[in-house]
Amino acid sequence: MKFYKYQGTGNDFVMIDNRLGEWDDLSNETIQKLCDRRFGIGADGLIKINTAQGVDFEVDYYNSDGSKSFCGNGARCSVAFAHFLRIIEDKTTFSAIDGLHEAEINNGIVKLKMGDVASISKDGDSYVLNTGSPHFIQYVDDVSNYDVYRNGNKIRNSDTYRKDGINVNFVQVISEKELFVRTYERGVEDETYSCGTGVTAAALTFMQNNNQTSVGIKVKGGRLKVYAEKEGEGFRNIWLEGPANQVFEGEINIKSLTF
Structure with a gap:
């Protein structure tokens, strides 16, 4: 091959x-x-x-x-x-x-243009949405030292998400223009250096709460950027940009x- x-x-x-x-x-x-x-x-x-x-x-x-x-x-x-x-x-x-x-x-x-997101659901103090794959978003204070594997695995295999699986993202706000995102990915069943649908999901929750149309994303493997337009309870014209x-x-x- x-x-x-x-x-x-x-x-x-x-x-x-x-x-x-x-x-x-x-x-x-x-x-x-x-x-x-x-x-x-x-x-x-x-x-x-x-x-x-x-x-x-x-x-x-x-x-x-x-x-x-x-x-x-x-x-x-x-x-x-x-x-x-x-x-x-x-x-x-x-x-x-x-x-x-x-x-x-x-x-x-x-x-890359992503699919529209009709709505973002709250799960306690966290968020759940689908950006082509399902994502759980939780904001934390110090994502660099956060145990992503243990906590991500626990949420992914909880009673709510065990059957279909969910990607779990831990997000720290660096500034009004940048987030730091780490992701535990279902299907890989471990943390990855970056997750495109995950950073998009994280960005949309941040945009929803801060009335912004773009945000830079830091991940373990580099930097990405997300652009989107608010529409009703969700977003349209969503773009994910970065190196490949x-x-x-x-x-x-x-x-x-x-x-």
């Missing part, structure tokens, strides 16, 4: 050009091993770029456990990959599990993976 490795603010992905359908039947077990950091390539997720009618391409995303979802940073890396493959130039429309998306790429910076880079390319013998 020919593969490429991409990362977007430390959120890393195995990328496969599957436009000929050669890898349509990858099993969950194979995806898990390809994403394994000791026995495979190592990644937070695997993405197949497929052909699709009416759009430039399809983003077929899998978490490292083989489950499917939408991934904001994965989608941004997919745009960079599609640009590398010369499927697109600087603008694109593509499909993903949550519907259609627009995106732009300029000098390695990818700006190819790290390396290679080949791997699927049969050599140990199970």
Whole structure:
């Protein structure tokens, strides 16, 4: 299998050009091993770029456990990959599990249009919303020293969220223009260096409370920016912006993976 490795603010992905359908039947077990950091390539997720009618391409995303979802940073890396493959130039429309998306790429910076968010729910002093994937947002005072794994795992596996899972984000307000976000991701079942849908969710809760249309986001793997317009109880015209880079390319013998 020919593969490429991409990362977007430390959120890393195995990328496969599957436009000929050669890898349509990858099993969950194979995806898990390809994403394994000791026995495979190592990644937070695997993405197949497929052909699709009416759009430039399809983003077929899998978490490292083989489950499917939408991934904001994965989608941004997919745009960079599609640009590398010369499927697109600087603008694109593509499909993903949550519907259609627009995106732009300029000098390695990818700006991705997210789906509209109709409403944001309160859960005690925290927030719950869906930005393509479900997210739980909790504000804390010192996120740098916060036990993200233990507390994120506890919320994700609570009675409320155990069945369908939820991504758990811990957010610190750095200033009126910047947040620091750390995320425990379902499907990876660990903290990742960045989560695109998670920083978008965090940004929207902040914008809702502070009447802003943009906010910078610090994550363990770098910086992102979110733009949005308030509409009723939710938001529209939501954009996630940040770098997406190819790290390396290679080949791997699927049969050599140990199970």
